[in-house]
Amino acid sequence: MSDEVDLANDAVQNRLDGAIAMQRAALHRQGTPECEDCGDDIPLDRRAVYPAATRCVACQGRRETLNRQGVRA
Numbered sequence: 001m002s003d004e005v006d007l008a009n010d011a012v013q014n015r016l017d018g019a020i021a022m023q024r025a026a027l028h029r030q031g032t033p034e035c036e037d038c039g040d041d042i043p044l045d046r047r048a049v050y051p052a053a054t055r056c057v058a059c060q061g062r063r064e065t066l067n068r069q070g071v072r073a
Contacts, residue, residue, distance in 0.1 A: 023051035035059050 032041040037059035046053050055063065066072075 020051070024048065037063070 032044070033047070033054075034040065035042055035056040036054045038056060040056050042053055042056055046057060053060070
């Protein structure tokens with residue numbers, strides 16, 4: 001039973017590793033995307049850590065703070 005679980009975990013990890021590698025390669029091919037809130041460029045360092053980022057760190061932090069306070073942003 002544990003062999004099946006290990007194989008399933010390996011398969012999931014391989015898919016995730018492949019998706020991350022594809023996103024990182026895309027980062028180098030594309031221009032710098034802009035934050036959907038303020039319009040500033042999303043830094044490469046942020047996109048390398050979180051390739052699907054659509055906001056800069058400041059705007060994302062502001063949005064998370066508002067969400068914790070129960071304010072719809």
